[in-house]
Amino acid sequence: MNSIDTVNELNELLSGENVNIQLSVAQLVEKATSRGEAVLTSTGAVKAETGKYTGRSPQDKYIVDEPISRDKIDWGSVNQPISSEVFESLYKKVTSYLAEQNELFLFKGFAGADKTSRLSIQVINEYAWHNLFAQQLFINPTEEELANHKADFTVVSAPNFKANPAVDGTKTETFIIVSMEKRIVLIGGTEYAGEMKKSIFSIMNYLLPEQNILPMHCSANVGEEGDVALFFGLSGTGKTTLSADAGRKLIGDDEHGWSDNGVFNIEGGCYAKCIDLTRENEPQIYDAITFGTVLENVVVDAKTRVANYADNSLTENTRAAYQIQNIENIVDPSVAGHPNTIVFLTADAFGVLPPISKLTKEQAMYHFLSGFTSKLAGTERGITSPQPAFSTCFGSPFLPLHATVYAEMLGKKIDEHGAQVFLVNTGWTGGEYGVGSRMKLSYTRTMVRAAIDGKLNNVETETDTVFGLAIPKQVEGVPSEVLIPRNAWTDKAAYDKKAAELAQAFHENFKKFGTVSEEISQKGGPLA
Structure with a gap:
């Protein structure tokens, strides 16, 4: 043929x-x-089930x-x-x-x-x-x-x-x-x-x-002054949640391009995770689920047709697909200027990465290439509990070209436009998964807002001895013991062991990028 x-x-x-x-x-x-493909819910959304394949x-x-x-x-x-x-x-x-x-x-x-x-x-x-x-x-x-x-x-x-x-x-x-x-x-x-x-x-x-356009697996929003923020991260790390900020206008939920003119949304809608969704925690997403929204694998009451977002009996990977116009605070059309702030989101199941840290350009390229997170239940077939994983550029399943193509473009654009880059752990604190607890969303929001507002650009930092990260010593509204991950662990020896394990995992993973310069592979990443 x-x-x-x-x-x-x-x-x-x-x-x-x-x-x-x-x-x-x-x-x-x-x-x-x-x-008979779907049923109408109480909000006018349609609910469909995807059978045995509830993820990619x-x-x-x-x-x-x-x-x-x-x-x-x-x-x-x-x-x-x-x-x-x-x-x-x-x-x-x-x-x-x-x-x-x-x-x-x-x-x-x-x-x-x-x-x-x-x-x-x-x-x-x-x-x-x-x-x-x-x-x-x-x-x-x-x-x-x-x-x-x-x-x-x-x-x-x-x-x-x-x-x-x-x-x-x-x-x-x-x-x-x-x-x-x-x-x-x-x-x-x-x-x-x-x-x-x-x-x-x-x-x-x-x-x-x-x-010469950098495609990015990220969400993006913009402030009243035109300041643009990008949020990189895999499913479940908080891209949708953190970018849907009532004080800022949403550019897009998940996929963007960064051209010589600025940032633009690749999509026209949002594909939000909705497990445990509540209006209190995520009002923009909750209220966006209206007539025409598609709910995937959400359990709905047979009589009232009210969605039960807490029910994960079909999958943890329940989703809502809706047009971006369902959110009030948006940029239309979905284009804006060059980013001022870039946030890398990771859900660290080891519980050893700081809740927020500042990155140099070299560190940004290192962590962009590494793309560390934990695979969360339901995002792929066979994943039933969180597992540590490295996903290049926070989106390796979607990158047809070699990862260094995207990383080099990112480094060049950071240099050209002076963007500040932060690594944010939305995962565990006080212990690894099963021992510690998930980082409070309220703390994460406070830290991210401080970063976007420029409040962390010149603060005093402490350098993490394992990962070489610059950790702010103080963030208004966040307990100081939360900022330094080792201090949040009761068992310090257990923290040291787990941090060393993760650092070694970083090193082993990065070996696959053999052509990357020493400036990035040695100085940009965790210390030996």
């Missing part, structure tokens, strides 16, 4: 009489509920080995190669399967709020609620933009089509395959809607560096 065949098959699929094109939110809600399937994600991208991709366990023959065979089977369905749903939109670098996308879905998800998460076109829309990339999603590994060349029934040459994302065997979102992000991570 050549490129012309692929285009023809796609055009034939999308022009079928069974395709519903650009339905409204109300129409998609009606379709999803009438077809990283082992089932592939990039097609093609001449156009072969020498650019950082091949390995994250970017797994798959042959053109395997892709084309599955593509033909999936499109034939979809063509036989009674109804399909097509969304046309964009990724990237900066019109000079945005990606035109279209998403064809087997499920109405998946198409509603796409409409909530990506940028919706105006009527004029829709009339002139020509997709640069197409997502083809068929969750009920399951691969046969023995015949189709996959590992399991599930597959997420990206073809850079044919500009297609092919998804099958999983109902987890987040695969669509993350596939487009991966594509932007491939395309944007060619335009």
